[in-house]
Amino acid sequence: MVLKSVWKGVALTTRVGPAVVQSGYTVVKLSMSTDAAERLSIGSLFGAGVDRNTMAAARLTSLQNKVAYIDVQSYVDGLASAIDAGSSRELFAVFGALPDDTESIELFLPNMGVALGVPVVDADSAGFDVTAAIADAKIDESIHSGPFELNSLVVAADSSADTEKDAASTTVNVSGDVLFATDSAELSGKADELLGAVVEQLELYPSGGVMAITGHTDDVADDAYNQGLSERRAQAVSDRLGELTDLSGWEVTVSGKGETEPRVANDSDENRQLNRRVEMLLTPTHPDEASSMSAADVSASSGDMPDPKGPVGRGPDGVDIEINGVPARISLDSVTRYEGYLVGTVEISAEQEVDVPLYLLQIPNDLLMLRMWSSYAATGCTLLKGNSRHLVVDFRDSNEEHRVLGSLLHDNLTANDVRSVPVVWPDTGEDTVTMDMIGEDDTFGQHLAVRLTDVPVSEV
Incomplete structure (x- = not known):
């Protein structure tokens, strides 16, 4: 698989693969070449901001199996020295062992893109010395590579509800402030609209x-009152769902947790609003029933798109933006539908050298708090369908930290640089998509606001 990219204004060609499983590890070969007129430093190309000379931000994924792996090397020799003008560099990414029956994988490479369909071969067919590659790797045994389950999160544009999916279950959280009046367990006039999203999920699993x-x-009011209120609200939702759809195939349990299980700390009005909710956890008997549906079978999100917060234009054409007052441009030529996901590479360029704000691609804090994502990753690149935002796919690592399949944008942009920001989203089931970044600058600095429309979806 070949990825074309630009780093520090220099064109790179990266050949990815094959992948080989041996001695408890998966080794993926990378061959990088450039026609640069001078030496090119690549030390921070694959790192996660401060992790120079590592592949800390690279991800091996099996989108078919909905899992991701983290590179286990603490240091990569080939990244420590620059690539000489007109020469090439051979590198090896090292991850945990894949299952024996795996035939291909995807490799997510920050600042480059996502290599799809990388073949997994035996050592004799690899074309390189697998044993030597593992022996030379600086493997850190404390790094748990995975596999980690991939999750997708869809949120209402007005933050009234969000839906999270993993391989085995679906969790729908609906805002208590929209479902009910203050201190009440009587459903509001908007309740049916929100519960309709739950019905939609239930009907995916016959x-x-x-x-x-x-x-x-x-945590407002005393514990006993909050416990009773949470129980009454849960029961009201259960009763109404039973009126809206047939629940005979579902074993339903109803409970209240009061203030004992907040999503976020109860330290602001905004956070308390996130904590006032009714959660519906669906564990279907046959989870694959939903994934077996074609994209055309997935019903469209209702409601109108919210107004854009920044400039608007067609994704393939690109849109003019500013980064720290310097004219720049952002584009998304297309996305690829692959194994239930959409894979794309956002490109950002600047007319002159500019320092990139650390939080430029960050999602606003109220949504960031839902996951406690890294502030530096491309969490702000959402796909907007009707009034629903499809957020970047993520996973929870061994330290219970959420990590996204959305690349970092760090270091400065040089003149004529075209920085690649690969992103993976859940499939929206559309022929064209709209990527929307909300922006909303705060005390951390500039967050990008822009909307890219009419981005074509290609099929593999």
Whole structure:
């Protein structure tokens, strides 16, 4: 697989693969070449901001199996020295061992893109010395490579609800402030609209399963009152869902947790609002029933798109923006539908050298808090469908930290640089998509606001 990219204004060609499983590791070969007129430093190309000379931000994924792996090397020799003018460099990414029956993988490379369909071969067919590659790798045994389950999160544009999916379950959180009046368990006039999203999820699984409905409150009022209110609200939602759809195939449990299980700390009005919610955890008997549906079978999100917060233009044409007052440009030529996901590479360029704000691609804090993502990653690149935002796919590592399949944008942009920001989203089921970045600058600095429309979806 070949990826074309630009780094520090210099064109790079990276050949990815094959991948080989041996001695408890998966080794992926990378061959990088450039026609640069002078030496090119690549020390921070694959790192996660401060992790120079590592592949800390590279991800091996099996999108078919909905899992990701982290590179286990503490240091990569080939990244420490620059590539000489007109020469090439051979590198090896090292991850945990794939299952024996894996035939291909994807390799997510920051500042480059995503290599799809990288073949997994045996050592005899690799074309390189696998044993030597593993022996030379600076493997840090403390790094847990995975596999980690991939998750997708869809949020209402007005933050009234969000839906999270992993391989085994679906969790829908609906805002208590929209479902109910203050201190009330009587459903509001907007409740049916929000619960319709839950019905939509239930109908994806004709065989049914188990659904746990749980009420939650903030920490205002005493514990006993909050516990009772959360129980009454959960029961009201359960009763109404039973009227809106047939729940005979679902084993339903109803409970309240009061203020005991907040999503975020109860330290601001905004956070307390996030904590006032009713959660519905769906564990279907046959999770694959939903994934077996074609994209055309997935119903469209209702409602109108929210107004854009910044400039608007067609993704393939690109849109003019500013970074720290310097004219720049952002584009998204297309995305590729692959194994239930959409894979794309956002490109950002500047007319002259400019320091990139650390938080430029960050999602606003109220959504960032849902996951506690790294502030430096491309969390702000959302796909907007109707009034729903499809956020960047993520996973939870061994330290319980959420990591996204959305590249960093760090270091300065040089003149004529075209920085590649690969991103993976859940499939929206559309022929064209709209990428929307909300912006909303805060005390951390500039966050990019822009909308890219009419981005074509290609099929592999």
